[in-house]
Amino acid sequence: MGVLEKIVETGNYSFIDGEGVTWQEAVRLSTLPMVKSGTVSEDYYKQIVDCIEKYGPYVVFEHNIAMPHTQENATGAFKTGIGFMASKKMIDFGEDEDGEKKEANVFFTLSAANPNEHLDNIQQLMSIFMNDPLIDALAQAESPEDILEAAKKYPCEE
Amino acid sequence: MAKLDGKRVLACCANGAGSSLMMENAIKKVMDRNGIKLAELRHAPVAEGKSAARNYDIVMVAKTFVKTFDGVENDGTVLIPLKNVMSDKEIEAALKERDLLD
Numbered sequence: 001m002g003v004l005e006k007i008v009e010t011g012n013y014s015f016i017d018g019e020g021v022t023w024q025e026a027v028r029l030s031t032l033p034m035v036k037s038g039t040v041s042e043d044y045y046k047q048i049v050d051c052i053e054k055y056g057p058y059v060v061f062e063h064n065i066a067m068p069h070t071q072e073n074a075t076g077a078f079k080t081g082i083g084f085m086a087s088k089k090m091i092d093f094g095e096d097e098d099g100e101k102k103e104a105n106v107f108f109t110l111s112a113a114n115p116n117e118h119l120d121n122i123q124q125l126m127s128i129f130m131n132d133p134l135i136d137a138l139a140q141a142e143s144p145e146d147i148l149e150a151a152k153k154y155p156c157e158e
Numbered sequence: 159m160a161k162l163d164g165k166r167v168l169a170c171c172a173n174g175a176g177s178s179l180m181m182e183n184a185i186k187k188v189m190d191r192n193g194i195k196l197a198e199l200r201h202a203p204v205a206e207g208k209s210a211a212r213n214y215d216i217v218m219v220a221k222t223f224v225k226t227f228d229g230v231e232n233d234g235t236v237l238i239p240l241k242n243v244m245s246d247k248e249i250e251a252a253l254k255e256r257d258l259l260d
Binding site: 051054055056058059061062067069070071072096097098110112118119122123125126129130 | 171172173174175176179180183184203220221222223242244
């Protein structure tokens, strides 16, 4: 099973409008379904926020993709998983070290409890992140069905 | 024998779990494509990587962390900052630019 199918199966997804939502709040929102599914603790998001505040928005990649995460075996990371979130409005992460504006509308928030599973997730995510039509479709997603349809329509090459 | 054969490469990011792992994967792709056998390729959080850096021939980091590694080049380690940590193309270009890859 691919990571997108797994996200749908575990219920680790959310869809927000994003109007006026800060990046800190967006990170928290992206973990809510993960809290519900027992993947992470309620305050897990705080470690992610601390890390981004310390090092800057390096978790925002090209194509407005955010991959908020902490270290492996972080406190409150009960299971290895990915929380998907699509936001209608861009979430502002401020500027990077070069003064380049960083914003995201697709979130893949990570929790790593098992190194092998996590490595597999990362490898699959890399293929997804470089699949532009898939990311565009995921950014527009409004339901779990939309996620599955996008995965089927724009498969990643391995 | 390729220039990078037998070299030791370290990829670093804040936590050693996200972007550094992506970098490690992308580096692996570049090495496989060019038939290079590294002696070692691993990823680590910056806090650990900073002290370990001198034991590596090449250290790759996301641009954000370049300052953290100030001075490692004095020990002969090549520091390569990357804009896109999952881009094997950028890694390949950066190695060529430094004449580490033909």
